[in-house]
Amino acid sequence: MQRGVNVIEGKAAPFKYENVDTDQIIPSEFLKIMSKRGIGRYCFYRWRYREDGSLNPDFILNNPKYSDASILIAGKNFGIGSSRENAVWALKDMGIKCIIAPSFGDIFYMNSVKNLLLCIKLPEEHVEKLQDMAEKTELYLKIDIENSTINYPGGEMKFDLDQTVKERFLKGLDEIETTLTYYGEKIKEYEDKMPSFIIPKARRFLPD
Amino acid sequence: MAGLSVFEKIWLRHVVYEREDGETLLYVDRHLTHEVTSPLAFEGLREKGRKVRRPDLTFSVTDHNVPTGDRLKPIEDKLSLEQIKALEKNARDFGITLFDLYSPYQGIVHVIGPELGLTIPGITLVCGDSHTSTHGALGALAFGIGTSEGEHVLATQTIWLKKPKNMLIKLEGRLQNNVTAKDIVLWVIRNIGTGGGIGHVIEYGGKVVEEMGVEERMTLCNMAIEAGARTAIISPDEKVYHYIKNTPYAPQEDEWEQALEYWRTLPSDPDAVYHKTITFELDKLEPQVTWGTNPAMTIGVTEEIPDPRDYDDPAERQAVERALKYMGLEPGTKIRDVKVDVVFIGSCTNGRLTDLIDAARVLVNNKIAHGVRALVVPGSQLVKRRAERMGLHRIFIEAGFEWKNAGCSMCIAMNEDKLRPGERCASTSNRNFENRQGPGGRTHLVSPIMAAAAAVYGRFVDVRESDLMSREEVLEYAKRS
Numbered sequence: 001m002q003r004g005v006n007v008i009e010g011k012a013a014p015f016k017y018e019n020v021d022t023d024q025i026i027p028s029e030f031l032k033i034m035s036k037r038g039i040g041r042y043c044f045y046r047w048r049y050r051e052d053g054s055l056n057p058d059f060i061l062n063n064p065k066y067s068d069a070s071i072l073i074a075g076k077n078f079g080i081g082s083s084r085e086n087a088v089w090a091l092k093d094m095g096i097k098c099i100i101a102p103s104f105g106d107i108f109y110m111n112s113v114k115n116l117l118l119c120i121k122l123p124e125e126h127v128e129k130l131q132d133m134a135e136k137t138e139l140y141l142k143i144d145i146e147n148s149t150i151n152y153p154g155g156e157m158k159f160d161l162d163q164t165v166k167e168r169f170l171k172g173l174d175e176i177e178t179t180l181t182y183y184g185e186k187i188k189e190y191e192d193k194m195p196s197f198i199i200p201k202a203r204r205f206l207p208d
Numbered sequence: 209m210a211g212l213s214v215f216e217k218i219w220l221r222h223v224v225y226e227r228e229d230g231e232t233l234l235y236v237d238r239h240l241t242h243e244v245t246s247p248l249a250f251e252g253l254r255e256k257g258r259k260v261r262r263p264d265l266t267f268s269v270t271d272h273n274v275p276t277g278d279r280l281k282p283i284e285d286k287l288s289l290e291q292i293k294a295l296e297k298n299a300r301d302f303g304i305t306l307f308d309l310y311s312p313y314q315g316i317v318h319v320i321g322p323e324l325g326l327t328i329p330g331i332t333l334v335c336g337d338s339h340t341s342t343h344g345a346l347g348a349l350a351f352g353i354g355t356s357e358g359e360h361v362l363a364t365q366t367i368w369l370k371k372p373k374n375m376l377i378k379l380e381g382r383l384q385n386n387v388t389a390k391d392i393v394l395w396v397i398r399n400i401g402t403g404g405g406i407g408h409v410i411e412y413g414g415k416v417v418e419e420m421g422v423e424e425r426m427t428l429c430n431m432a433i434e435a436g437a438r439t440a441i442i443s444p445d446e447k448v449y450h451y452i453k454n455t456p457y458a459p460q461e462d463e464w465e466q467a468l469e470y471w472r473t474l475p476s477d478p479d480a481v482y483h484k485t486i487t488f489e490l491d492k493l494e495p496q497v498t499w500g501t502n503p504a505m506t507i508g509v510t511e512e513i514p515d516p517r518d519y520d521d522p523a524e525r526q527a528v529e530r531a532l533k534y535m536g537l538e539p540g541t542k543i544r545d546v547k548v549d550v551v552f553i554g555s556c557t558n559g560r561l562t563d564l565i566d567a568a569r570v571l572v573n574n575k576i577a578h579g580v581r582a583l584v585v586p587g588s589q590l591v592k593r594r595a596e597r598m599g600l601h602r603i604f605i606e607a608g609f610e611w612k613n614a615g616c617s618m619c620i621a622m623n624e625d626k627l628r629p630g631e632r633c634a635s636t637s638n639r640n641f642e643n644r645q646g647p648g649g650r651t652h653l654v655s656p657i658m659a660a661a662a663a664v665y666g667r668f669v670d671v672r673e674s675d676l677m678s679r680e681e682v683l684e685y686a687k688r689s
Binding site: 016017018019021023024027028029031032033034035036046051075076077080081082083084085088103104105106107110111114115162163164175176179180183184186187190191194195196197198199200201202203 | 224225227229231233235237238244245247248251256258264265272273285287288290291294305325326331336337338352353354355356357359360363364365366368370372402403406407433434436438456457459460463464466467470502523524527620621622629639641642643644647648
């Protein structure tokens with residue numbers, strides 16, 4: 001069972017790429033590793049490393065200033081593309097706790113919630129302001145989930161967080177357990193009323 | 209009261225419980241699983257001593273990393289083999305039907321669902337794969353989900369969702385010669401952008417969709433995710449019922465009649481309300497080719513590679529520059545002057561019989577250009593056998609194509625089918641992301657007709673000018689020879 005989270009603190013990196021797809025977050029060859037842990041080293045693999053395996057100095061997270069960042073301030077449509085939850089696992093394993101962006105891919109967002117990787121949607125101008133600050137100084141943020149606030153030196157921003165998502169972070173509940181305990185009866189009732197044609201029955205040895 | 213759209217009708221029918229904040233527990237009628245995204249979901253069940261609630265509604269298939277060569281040879285990639293073995297064990301342990309590597313029904317999960325009759329109108333369907341939207345073409349409400357959600361579905365047969373918004377995309381007009389569903393969906397993505405559909409279910413409607421075959425509708429729905437949409441759907445009609453009838457898992461006899469009665473209530477009401485409606489007039493649509501590294505980076509076949517200097521927004525300009533560098537392209541180059549090294553015909557977007565027939569229309573009595581490597585990977589073993597019975601495989605082989613076994617193959621490059629660094633590919637798949645088809649590979653997404661023509665000419669050509677055999681003629685030709 002996951003434990004709840006209320007406050008996230010850490011250094012922020014400006015991650016000024018738009019449309020970052022989950023293929024870039026973790027390339028398909030690493031989807032063969034059947035583990036959530038130990039895959040952080042493959043996160044942004046082809047952006048982080050050059051072909052000879054050395055670090056790519058042009059990649060923002062390889063800049064010593066940001067190598068210990070745990071918050072990414074990204075461009076719009078972060079996490080579009082493939083549904084691979086490995087993208088979330090890899091980011092978490094790399095030490096990322098929060099991503100701030102104007103918008104997120106829907107499936108990526110859902111996957112993040114399930115793994116308590118906080119995704120915060122902010123208007124583009126707020127994102128740009130934070131990116132600017134992170135570029136000019138060492139920006140440390142304090143994010144309070146319960147009150148939905150981002151604290152930065154000299155100011156505070158509010159963000160919207162769905163009530164369900166908030167609860168999920170604060171309580172860290174086992175969703176399956178909750179569903180079965182509180183809604184098990186309702187699921188059973190639904191199933192009892194299902195028409196039989198919904199249930200597939202195989203006919204064997206059909207001609208193609 | 210306003211009417212309902214097909215999406216809303218299916219949604220309402222599957223609500224198990226709706227909380228005050230709108231969070232809804234939705235019943236899942238079909239759960240399709242494959243070897244890459246499911247292992248940790250099953251592992252999660254094991255750790256907690258849970259069972260699969262409805263193995264009768266759950267199906268498994270190996271597709272993402274399977275070899276497409278000789279299936280009698282051992283699988284060399286150890287990690288792929290481990291995943292394949294894991295799925296076999298999970299299916300066995302939890303009592304789930306598995307279409308394994310040797311099953312006559314093996315194939316890409318989004319190809320076999322509809323062709324086996326596992327996908328039927330009016331059901332909810334989920335799969336740990338973003339291209340699950342494909343199944344919407346049959347009037348099913350289908351969501352791509354992650355592994356944690358997959359585990360929740362395995363254990364509870366339900367999923368928590370907030371009702372997405374509703375967007376109607378109307379496709380009107382008359383298509384020009386050899387312009388297809390793939391060109392339309394690339395055009396749509398190009399116009400609404402990679403994030404244009406976020407939070408929405410896209411419903412496709414209009415005259416063009418009505419006239420379209422079911423397999424082409426699947427191409428349309430398949431790529432809705434590339435516009436960020438939660439899923440896509442099309443009101444089912446007689447063509448869909450005909451497509452499903454007599455498939456291995458379709459309802460039979462009395463149940464078929466009951467199902468039909470339900471299905472006929474599903475099409476969107478004329479007064480259904482949408483959060484957004486966009487109409488595209490397609491009379492002038494030309495074949496589309498992607499030039500960059502996301503599917504919205506698309507141009508028409510008569511257009512030129514864009515110039516970063518033409519973009520005002522700095523972020524956009526940077527993205528264009530980066531894409532051009534990755535793709536090895538110069539601004540102002542005519543896309544028709546761009547040469548290709550590899551042609552890939554296949555994937556859940558364009559690996560169905562209709563797609564192979566379309567490609568064959570181009571390849572009849574033609575050979576692929578010198579230096580081009582071309583492969584055709586049927587979307588399923590059933591598609592493959594049907595094509596072989598029709599004699600289509602001979603057209604591909606005689607043209608110089610490799611004729612392979614079914615799988616995701618070079619769309620995701622998890623098996624041996626990969627681009628080499630710097631290789632340029634005309635591909636019928638769905639994603640032109642950096643490194644998608646192999647490290648350093650350069651992808652141009654096109655229709656099967658465009659891909660086949662690129663194989664013959666070694667570059668992109670305007671297939672509107674090609675006088676091709678019709679689908680019927682090519683089948684007649686294949687039968688005779």
